[in-house]
Amino acid sequence: MGELTALPAPDGRDRKHTISLLVENKFGAFNRIAGLFAAKGYNIDSLTVGPTEDDEISRMTIVTRGDDSVIEQIMKQLNKLINTVKVADLTYESFVERDLALIKVQTKPDTRSEIMQIAEIFRAKIVDISPRTVTVEAVGSEQKVDAIIKMLKPFGIKELARTGRVALKREFQGEVN
Amino acid sequence: MTSQKDGSLSPHNRLMTGAEIFVRSLVEEGVDIVFGYPGGAVIGIYDALHDISDIKHILTRHEQGAVHAAEGYAKASGKPGVALVTSGPGATNTVTGIADAYMDSIPIVVFTGQVALKLIGNDAFQEADIVGITRPITKHNYLVRDVNELAATIKEAFYVATTGRPGPVLVDLPKDVMASKTHFDYPKKIQMRSYNPHTQGNKKQIEKAAELINKSKRPVLYVGGGTILSNASEELKALARKARIPVTTTLHGLGSYPESDELAMGMLGMHGTWYSNTAVNYCDLLIAVGARFDDRVTGNVDAFAAEAKKIHIDIDPTAISKNVKVDVPIVGDVKHVLRDLLPLVQTLETKDWLQTIRQWKEEHPLRYRNGKHIRMQYVIQRIGEMTNGNAVIVSDVGQHQMWTAQFFKYIHPRTHITSGGLGTMGFSLPAAMGASFARKDIPVISLSGDGGIQMNIQEFATCVEYKIPIKIFIMNNSYLGMVRQWQELFWRRRYSQVKISSPDFVKLAEAYGCAGFRATQTDEVDDVLAKAFAINDGPAVVEFKVVKEDNVYPMIPAGMTWKELMDVPEEELKGVEGEAPEVEELVILEKG
Ligand SMILES: Cc1ncc(C[n+]2csc(CCOP(=O)(O)OP(=O)(O)O)c2C)c(N)n1
Ligand SMILES: [Mg+2]
Numbered sequence: 072m073g074e075l076t077a078l079p080a081p082d083g084r085d086r087k088h089t090i091s092l093l094v095e096n097k098f099g100a101f102n103r104i105a106g107l108f109a110a111k112g113y114n115i116d117s118l119t120v121g122p123t124e125d126d127e128i129s130r131m132t133i134v135t136r137g138d139d140s141v142i143e144q145i146m147k148q149l150n151k152l153i154n155t156v157k158v159a160d161l162t163y164e165s166f167v168e169r170d171l172a173l174i175k176v177q178t179k180p181d182t183r184s185e186i187m188q189i190a191e192i193f194r195a196k197i198v199d200i201s202p203r204t205v206t207v208e209a210v211g212s213e214q215k216v217d218a219i220i221k222m223l224k225p226f227g228i229k230e231l232a233r234t235g236r237v238a239l240k241r242e243f244q245g246e247v248n
Numbered sequence: 249m250t251s252q253k254d255g256s257l258s259p260h261n262r263l264m265t266g267a268e269i270f271v272r273s274l275v276e277e278g279v280d281i282v283f284g285y286p287g288g289a290v291i292g293i294y295d296a297l298h299d300i301s302d303i304k305h306i307l308t309r310h311e312q313g314a315v316h317a318a319e320g321y322a323k324a325s326g327k328p329g330v331a332l333v334t335s336g337p338g339a340t341n342t343v344t345g346i347a348d349a350y351m352d353s354i355p356i357v358v359f360t361g362q363v364a365l366k367l368i369g370n371d372a373f374q375e376a377d378i379v380g381i382t383r384p385i386t387k388h389n390y391l392v393r394d395v396n397e398l399a400a401t402i403k404e405a406f407y408v409a410t411t412g413r414p415g416p417v418l419v420d421l422p423k424d425v426m427a428s429k430t431h432f433d434y435p436k437k438i439q440m441r442s443y444n445p446h447t448q449g450n451k452k453q454i455e456k457a458a459e460l461i462n463k464s465k466r467p468v469l470y471v472g473g474g475t476i477l478s479n480a481s482e483e484l485k486a487l488a489r490k491a492r493i494p495v496t497t498t499l500h501g502l503g504s505y506p507e508s509d510e511l512a513m514g515m516l517g518m519h520g521t522w523y524s525n526t527a528v529n530y531c532d533l534l535i536a537v538g539a540r541f542d543d544r545v546t547g548n549v550d551a552f553a554a555e556a557k558k559i560h561i562d563i564d565p566t567a568i569s570k571n572v573k574v575d576v577p578i579v580g581d582v583k584h585v586l587r588d589l590l591p592l593v594q595t596l597e598t599k600d601w602l603q604t605i606r607q608w609k610e611e612h613p614l615r616y617r618n619g620k621h622i623r624m625q626y627v628i629q630r631i632g633e634m635t636n637g638n639a640v641i642v643s644d645v646g647q648h649q650m651w652t653a654q655f656f657k658y659i660h661p662r663t664h665i666t667s668g669g670l671g672t673m674g675f676s677l678p679a680a681m682g683a684s685f686a687r688k689d690i691p692v693i694s695l696s697g698d699g700g701i702q703m704n705i706q707e708f709a710t711c712v713e714y715k716i717p718i719k720i721f722i723m724n725n726s727y728l729g730m731v732r733q734w735q736e737l738f739w740r741r742r743y744s745q746v747k748i749s750s751p752d753f754v755k756l757a758e759a760y761g762c763a764g765f766r767a768t769q770t771d772e773v774d775d776v777l778a779k780a781f782a783i784n785d786g787p788a789v790v791e792f793k794v795v796k797e798d799n800v801y802p803m804i805p806a807g808m809t810w811k812e813l814m815d816v817p818e819e820e821l822k823g824v825e826g827e828a829p830e831v832e833e834l835v836i837l838e839k840g
Contacts, residue, residue: 095442098391103383110384140569147566153388153408156442 083138087116089168089238090133092149093123093156100154104131107152113137113145117235128156132237161238168238170216173198174207177227186226193219204229266395266426267296270359273402275302276434279330281321281685282306283314287334289361289374289423306681306714309706311338313678315345316704318356320682323665324640324692326479328355328410329682335361336374339420340381344672346416347385351669352500353477355414357405364424365393379420387415395428400435407438412445413564414477445563449580449588457535457559457576458592464533464557466601467493468524470516470545473500473668474538474562475582481505481661483586484537490590492598494605494840496524498539499668503658508637512840513605514614517545519650521839522612522802522815527605528553529810536560538582541571542669543807551809561585612802614654614837617820622770622794624648624723625655629837630773631693631721632656634781639691640665640683644676644700647729650800652695655837663690674703680718681711691719691781698724698750708760711787719780720789722753725796733799757789768793 094100101120108115116134123130135145142160149158176186183205190197190207193215199206209219213236220231264272270293274282281304286294297305308314311333318329333342339360349356363372379391388408390401401419409417461467475484481504488495488511495505496516505512513524528534534556539545541560546552549571558574560567561582568577578585616625628651631641637659643652643666658664665683667675680694701722711718732746757764763783765776767790780788801816821834 098393099379099383099389102380106383140573144566144570151564151566153440153443 083140085136085138086142086162087134087136088142088160088162089166089236090135090145090149090158090160091166091238091240092131092133092158093128094131094152095154095156096127096129097154100129100152103152103154104149107148108135111144111148113141119235119237121237130237132235134236159240161240165241166238167241168212168236169210170213170234170236172209172216172220172231172233174209174220174223174228175199175204175230176207176223177229178203178205182226186223189219189222193222195219262431263429264432265292265296265429266392266398266421267292269395269398269430269432270402270421270426271296271300271303272432273399273434274330275300277402277406278327279303282330282332283308283317283321283682284332285311285314285334285338287336287338287361287374289335289338289363290332290421290426292423292426293332293359293361293421305332306685306710308678308681308710310704311341312345312674313681313704313707313710315342315356315358316348316672316675316678317682318358319345319349319352319354319675320642320665320679321686322354322356322682323679324662324683325686326662327686328357328406330357330359332359333361334374335363335378335423336376338374339376339378342418343381343385344670346382346418348667348670348672348675349416350385350387352667353414353473354416355409356416357409358416358418360418360420362391362420362422365422366424368422378418382418385416386418387413389418389420391420392422392425395425395430398425398430399432403435403438404440407440408443412443413474413567446579447563447581447584449561449578449585451588453576453578454585454588455592457561457578458589460533460557460559460576461491461493461535461589461593462596464596465598466531467491467533467535467596467598468527468531468553468556469493469495469535469537470498470528470539471495471501471504471537472498472539475501475504476538476661478538478563478582479661480538480583480586483583483590487586487590487593491593491596492602493535493596494527494598494602496520496528498542498545499653499666501539502653502664503661506659507657507839508659510606510840511602513609514839515653517542518547518804518806519654519800519802520545521614521654522813523605523608525802525804525810525813526608526612528556531556534558536562536574537586538562540564540567543571546571547804548807548809551811609838609840612815614839615816615820616835617832618770618835619832620769620771622767622773622792623798624651624725624792624794626770626835627721627723627773627777627792627794628652628655628695629835630777634774634777635691637663639663639693640680640687641693641695642666642676642680642683644694644696645671645673645730646697646700647725647733647798647800648695648697648723650730654800657837657839673697673700676700677704677707677720678710680720681707681716684716684718692717693719693721695721695723697729698722698726699728699748701753702750705756708757708762708787708789712761715786717784718787720757720787721780722789722791723794724750724753724791725794725798726750727796729798730800732797736797736799737803738805753789753791762787762789764789764791766791766793
């Protein structure tokens, strides 16, 4: 979970940034954004898109990396796209983020309960079960989801689906959850 | 829907096809000329166009020509240029022109036909995903999927193309959408929640800029094409003259400040004048106005005006801090920002600085040795002198382009047109055609090399058919001269594929049905120029057989710094071997 941090001085070092943008649901809008990252050679760690409270607008959350001048250009270039309504870099603000993963893990009779214990520790749910597999649904910050995946890996992960980070700026300046 | 008393629909509200709506929308936008080429997917649109006398259609001989013509029209007039082409190959032939307009921020709207909606994606006959293809080279593009959205999309397309940092917009028109019917109602206002370019500069930033200017001892104004796009020449002149700041321009900035003025220093950059590059190197304040720190201007960016504080005025926030970090960025329209800045600046004590620059101008002028064999520099200088700068000169790409920038004295904005960002050979002839529809009052000149002219030479026919009175000057040095120059200087003179042959241009002109002249010696130049300028009822072609191996100087090799600036070589001062001294002279051109 992001904490409110003061803006660091530009130091030319690469950092991870979470960019939240609102775009019009117009033909080609998504391609324009993906195309921009490809054409300018910007990194994308993850990109999510989904509807918002306004049905003409979608929200995209892009996790990218770069030094301050690259991030500045990314923000300006995103803003320049005609379909972009709003762009915000959440990195230096307090924001709530969630990532969701469905993890299908191989089980043997003697490992099943251990897997279920791990899931419990991470407050993850078992959403499917078969003689040879269980599917775990994990929700939380990226680090938390990374951690449970790491814990489950030794058992053998058969399949994994992950949403990537979605984020919103925090209004209440404290911890709720 | 409003109906008349008798129950019939008012003429304004009768149902119209998409094609009719398209044509009516162009009339509403004040479009009076369209450059285009018909085909199956736009046959309905051409049918609707047939009845409209308010719009003149120019049938070019290639769709690339249509787009360059629209660009030339836009650059010369300040109004948006319009091109109309069919789907598939018609659309893909526009790509180079669109990319050119994108790089040079030229407001054009390109309408392409498209296969019917239900066929899109089926590899239908003459289908191309032109919206996908042009996405990275348009400011914005649209696929119209419903005839009810057509009028509003056209309105938006013109608005986006002409506001903010201008650029090309493409509108793809599926055949069935253009055949379906609806009521025509051209929107009066634009409503875009996502696009809202701001023109006013931030007051605080402008104050900071004024402070820097008022403190500076050796300021330079570095002026780009944004100043012309924003029609801000008067504001620029007022600022430079009030504060006594010398002015250098980029290739696209030429014409924004009169080169007859003592504060003018001509062009800067790779082939800029010795003194503007030197002044930029020694200045303590660089004021970039509607310019983008392009690599052809800066060379090695780290060494570019390294000691100077920098102010950057530009309407496009992405242009700021892209290549060079600046001290005071101001996002806004150049005209507005300069207007706000003017009252805050004082008259500076720049007498010594201007005196130093004057001395540099005397020591390192633009010059060439004129002899019996024609130098392009001479032809261009004579065109400038004969027209007194009252001509639109449209150059192509290569050596002649750089000499056109150097040896013509630009006095007025929108008199110099060229392909700068993309460097598109074949641009000049069709762009000059377009420009000539915008400027009937002064001569419009297309100036190409023997290589570039052959890239869109089919447009001779268009010029003849519509009696377009442009002067088509061809500088024939038998080489792809600019590439040859690089091979000579940086590739040990290994001339690989740069020798180029040409048809007999005079006979070719005659075959197309227009006047053709040729000059092979310096003393014939004035005569053929006079003959060409006397023709006003159609095009005139003039071929100049010029010195074959000649180099453009000064030159800062790519990626290098002011320290590597190569001035006109010594031989130029000494004279050409074997030439009788009485026919030779060293010609010096004063810029400012
Ligand atoms: C469409 C295109 N192809 C290739 C080039 C690369 N190029 C730049 S200048 C030049 C030579 C131009 O020769 P010419 O038109 O004869 O002009 P000159 O330099 O001789 O004046 C070439 C090939 C280009 N700019 N555009
Ligand atoms: Mg040539």
